[in-house]
Amino acid sequence: MAPESLEDLLDAMEPEVGDAAVSVRDILERIGDRSFSPAILIPALLLVSPLSGIPGTPTLGAFIIILIALQGAAGRKHLWLPRFLMRRSVSSVRMLRAVDFLERPAKWVDGYTEGRRLIFLTVGPLRILALLMIAVVAATWPFLELLPMVTSIGAGCVSLIAFGLMTRDGVFVLAGYALLALFYGAGFGMIAEWMA
Numbered sequence: 001m002a003p004e005s006l007e008d009l010l011d012a013m014e015p016e017v018g019d020a021a022v023s024v025r026d027i028l029e030r031i032g033d034r035s036f037s038p039a040i041l042i043p044a045l046l047l048v049s050p051l052s053g054i055p056g057t058p059t060l061g062a063f064i065i066i067l068i069a070l071q072g073a074a075g076r077k078h079l080w081l082p083r084f085l086m087r088r089s090v091s092s093v094r095m096l097r098a099v100d101f102l103e104r105p106a107k108w109v110d111g112y113t114e115g116r117r118l119i120f121l122t123v124g125p126l127r128i129l130a131l132l133m134i135a136v137v138a139a140t141w142p143f144l145e146l147l148p149m150v151t152s153i154g155a156g157c158v159s160l161i162a163f164g165l166m167t168r169d170g171v172f173v174l175a176g177y178a179l180l181a182l183f184y185g186a187g188f189g190m191i192a193e194w195m196a
Helices: 006-013 024-031 036-048 057-073 092-111 124-144 150-167 170-195
Strands: 021-023 089-091
Touching: 006 024, 006 036, 006 092, 021 024, 021 092, 024 036, 036 057, 036 092, 036 124, 036 150, 057 124, 057 150, 089 092, 124 150, 124 170, 150 170
Parallel strands: none
Antiparallel strands: 021 089
């Protein structure tokens, strides 16, 4: 069953008792192959957590998010990921740490979710635009991976947009856009100033 809140999503990410690791396949089986927004939200949330400090994780997360977002934007009914990605896993210990790290913020965000606000931002052409924006933002992460916390900030913005799409709450989509504009605007401004 598709998650309806961040707490539901974190429950789907938790390892089963006795499992040494949690694979992408395990999580997708729990949330369903029609759940594009939750499937984007999972790697984005993991990149907000301390797991983003593991070398290569932001690049892998970006690749997964781009694949999912583009399929959602193209109107696919079922999510597909290559076998090598479905087999990728995180140790149960690391996953539990990440879930524990995200639990309090998830409860807080869930408390402010009312759904059906500015719903036009979460359906039709604007949903497709949001998914394409997510893909474009994630495409920058492999180049920014060496800069501490940069991918985590971008992943936080993507998380807001994906959460808004999942709950049909356009306020979160709008908040994600605003943070993206602020973050990337400041970044490009600094680069332009440095190059001048």
